[in-house]
Amino acid sequence: MEVKGKTDRKTQVIEAAEALFSDKGFLATSMRDLAEALELEAASLYTHISSKDELLFLIADRCANEFFEAINPIYKSNLNTEAKLTAMIVAHMEVIARNLPASAVFFNEWKHLAEPRKSEYAQRRDDYEAIFRSVVRKGFEENLFYNYDEGFSTRTILAALNWTHTWYKPDGELKPEEIGERLAKILLTGLIRNM
Amino acid sequence: MEVKGKTDRKTQVIEAAEALFSDKGFLATSMRDLAEALELEAASLYTHISSKDELLFLIADRCANEFFEAINPIYKSNLNTEAKLTAMIVAHMEVIARNLPASAVFFNEWKHLAEPRKSEYAQRRDDYEAIFRSVVRKGFEENLFYNYDEGFSTRTILAALNWTHTWYKPDGELKPEEIGERLAKILLTGLIRNM
DNA sequence: CCTTTACCCTAACAAACGTTAGGTAGATTT
DNA sequence: AAATCTACCTAACGTTTGTTAGGGTAAAGG
Numbered sequence: 001m002e003v004k005g006k007t008d009r010k011t012q013v014i015e016a017a018e019a020l021f022s023d024k025g026f027l028a029t030s031m032r033d034l035a036e037a038l039e040l041e042a043a044s045l046y047t048h049i050s051s052k053d054e055l056l057f058l059i060a061d062r063c064a065n066e067f068f069e070a071i072n073p074i075y076k077s078n079l080n081t082e083a084k085l086t087a088m089i090v091a092h093m094e095v096i097a098r099n100l101p102a103s104a105v106f107f108n109e110w111k112h113l114a115e116p117r118k119s120e121y122a123q124r125r126d127d128y129e130a131i132f133r134s135v136v137r138k139g140f141e142e143n144l145f146y147n148y149d150e151g152f153s154t155r156t157i158l159a160a161l162n163w164t165h166t167w168y169k170p171d172g173e174l175k176p177e178e179i180g181e182r183l184a185k186i187l188l189t190g191l192i193r194n195m
Numbered sequence: 196m197e198v199k200g201k202t203d204r205k206t207q208v209i210e211a212a213e214a215l216f217s218d219k220g221f222l223a224t225s226m227r228d229l230a231e232a233l234e235l236e237a238a239s240l241y242t243h244i245s246s247k248d249e250l251l252f253l254i255a256d257r258c259a260n261e262f263f264e265a266i267n268p269i270y271k272s273n274l275n276t277e278a279k280l281t282a283m284i285v286a287h288m289e290v291i292a293r294n295l296p297a298s299a300v301f302f303n304e305w306k307h308l309a310e311p312r313k314s315e316y317a318q319r320r321d322d323y324e325a326i327f328r329s330v331v332r333k334g335f336e337e338n339l340f341y342n343y344d345e346g347f348s349t350r351t352i353l354a355a356l357n358w359t360h361t362w363y364k365p366d367g368e369l370k371p372e373e374i375g376e377r378l379a380k381i382l383l384t385g386l387i388r389n390m
Numbered sequence: 391c392c393t394t395t396a397c398c399c400t401a402a403c404a405a406a407c408g409t410t411a412g413g414t415a416g417a418t419t420t
Numbered sequence: 421a422a423a424t425c426t427a428c429c430t431a432a433c434g435t436t437t438g439t440t441a442g443g444g445t446a447a448a449g450g
Contacts, residue, residue, distance in 0.1 A: 009396080009397075040397085040398065040399090041398070041399065041400080043398085043399075043400080043401090044397070044398050044399070047396075047397055047398070048397090
């Protein structure tokens, strides 16, 4: 038994699925489409995965893990609230950029997961949002932020952040880190000049 | 030939489709699902509409018209830039609230339109974004806004705005107008207190 | 040399899909 | 009274769907 090669076949299947699901959507992508992209027959896919639903789960789950792993150390650090929130926004942005097709699947196709995975997904998503929300709340408590309602402010931050996956281009002029910082700046200090 | 009744059957079909497409997605909703919701047989739907694709188009097109009609008079008014942008944000929010299921279809399912409708849709969406962008540019030119790049700022505004359709509840404590105003405030002046 | 493992094939399945054909009952119009 | 229109029906169509069954071939490991 050998340690898995760096590009084993299963990984190739998942990556091809990420690209297709991201582009056309989960339901609009047939197993035959996926097979064609890999230049094999649809039935052969089942050597590597057990179902189409598992494929969607593998993509979404790995993506979820990356988001948690990226922000957790920052959340637990002792940065001040403003710096912490900015760093979390940048880290989140970098995960999106690093996993662009998978992120699109993660954001748009999760509703097509079969139960019980769908409910588990919803729970993880709530947990993730709760981490951001607790930092926003800290900002309220420190009288650093206007109290616009934790949930409202948090959802606005994540909305602006997650929408980037629709237009971010790896070869664009802005690096993910720069996008994240600019986004944080807009959200924290607004578009209007103070003086 | 009589003037159409206020709830003619075609309208009922469209409204049932909005609810289902919004909830489960366009592809995950079968004509038989839609028929069941209306308590008739799938084949009978074709008395009222010509195809499933036309149904999606009707929903998305009407929604697009509502957005344009809501912001156009404001755009052409002589409000100052800050007030104009705020009013456009509020108006956009009110369209979402007034057409909640249709908005969800509009935002999430347009990619499943068949050509040439899909390309036409993409064009209208670009046109709409361009209206917001020109107001943002005006803010730059007047030295009112920080110049964070027109496209970037505009997409951030629309992202925060459009995401509301995922959590807005008609019976929630905030009215659409209040949500729009709060959103505008966050985007224009930021989360951080100035003093 | 034999066995296992990895990987792929053809053929086929039952189910679900959007849609059409052809017909009927009741109301409305002429 | 006859003709038309509206709204629905049953039955069926051809296609596509995810998936399984069963088999083959070449490389790797003992």
